């Protein structure tokens with residue numbers, strides 16, 4: 256439940272990046288010794304992965320923001336569909352287990368339902384490294400006599416395929432070159448941990464990555480980079496309702512595309528060394544936004560940004576070139592009174608209309624964030640169901656917002672309400 260209309264101010268501390276954490280935890284099993292990862296976000300995706308590692312025999316010590324993974328007793332057990340389906344990044348267990356054991360059996364991943372999310376480029380990469388891959392009854396089987404470095408050109412720039420190939424290649428014989436690789440900061444984070452374990456990786460953060468595989472990888476300690484999407488979500492929230500909000504523990508360079516758009520809208524954004532100060536204004540101007548691969552505007556901020564555009568004056572067009580069906584939040588924003596039309600991969604937002612609290616449903620993680628933001632500036636109470644999606648990627652979302660002066664709380668649903676939600 257979100258009660259709208261309360262101005263926000265103060266500081267909010269940003270957690271470690273979800274999209275790094277979910278790759279670094281599987282990466283740890285490539286080592287033959289304990290690996291510690293720090294600045295871990297306390298989110299359900301991390302808990303699920305940590306359960307998966309324990310299931311295959313790893314000794315996992317999850318202690319607040321730090322996780323120590325001792326992979327010495329793990330075995331290549333088939334990974335059950337149940338847990339794997341709860342999140343997208345369980346697909347990194349394919350690259351990690353293939354690298355470690357030269358075999359893996361794992362259910363197809365779940366995660367946010369953003370329209371089709373194929374993994375053909377992951378498979379193409381594994382096959383190029385020498386794996387035989389088959390898809391039987393919803394599970395992927397991977398086997399290799401040996402993994403050999405290869406030159407792999409990605410037909411689509413894919414974060415997941417780039418990282419998955421890096422994981423398997425870290426223990427392949429010889430050199431792997433990934434061309435047309437994704438350049439997201441989380442890819443550099445994965446390269447950093449693999450390098451700390453002893454693999455030689457060059458070019459992460461550019462579109463050509465070279466990996467020299469190593470037979471045995473060492474243990475190491477690694478600190479996760481800050482979550483630029485969580486930070487961006489609070490920047491957008493502050494732009495709608497903030498007097499002055501400081502977003503702390505971030506890397507401002509990772510947020511340049513959002514900063515530029517907020518400034519174009521009339522929001523004051525000042526970058527400090529590891530923080531951003533955001534001051535909103537009552538008269539925000541609509542802008543056009545197009546999501547692109549990094550360093551372009553991130554698709555993961557498209558849904559939160561749509562809520563902001565509904566508040567800004569004038570017409571805005573927001574186009575998602577990465578996921579052209581990532582618009583399930585729009586119908587819900589409309590229930591709150593927003594005037595938004597979806598045409599193809601774009602949403603036309605006629606902004607400046609007062610929103611009113613309503614009963615809405617979060618269909619995925621960032622849709623949930625978008626609806627909370629809208630609820631914060633709408634009149635009255637917004638009741639959001641499906642908030643378990645939010646827990647996949649935002650640590651202590653309510654507490655952090657309450658710390659800024661927002662009013663929101665959770666209420667348990669009755670059995671009847673849960674049934675209604677499932678069937679709607």
Ligand SMILES: CC(=O)N[C@H]1[C@@H](OP(=O)(O)OP(=O)(O)OC[C@H]2O[C@@H](n3ccc(=O)[nH]c3=O)[C@H](O)[C@@H]2O)O[C@H](CO)[C@@H](O)[C@@H]1O
Nearest residue numbers: 274344371372373374375376377411412413414415416577
């Ligand atoms: C856990 C994680 O890090 N999730 C992020 C990751 O998802 P994910 O790794 O799934 O996204 P990708 O970068 O792979 O997807 C980008 C585009 O490539 C397409 N594609 C991808 C792989 C493939 O084999 N074939 C193919 O066609 C996808 O359908 C999509 O249109 O990057 C997305 C794009 O920045 C983000 O929204 C997600 O938050």
Ligand SMILES: C=C(OP(=O)(O)O)C(=O)O
Nearest residue numbers: 343344366367555620621
């Ligand atoms: C789409 C997202 O996550 P995932 O790929 O884990 O589903 C996201 O973080 O917005």
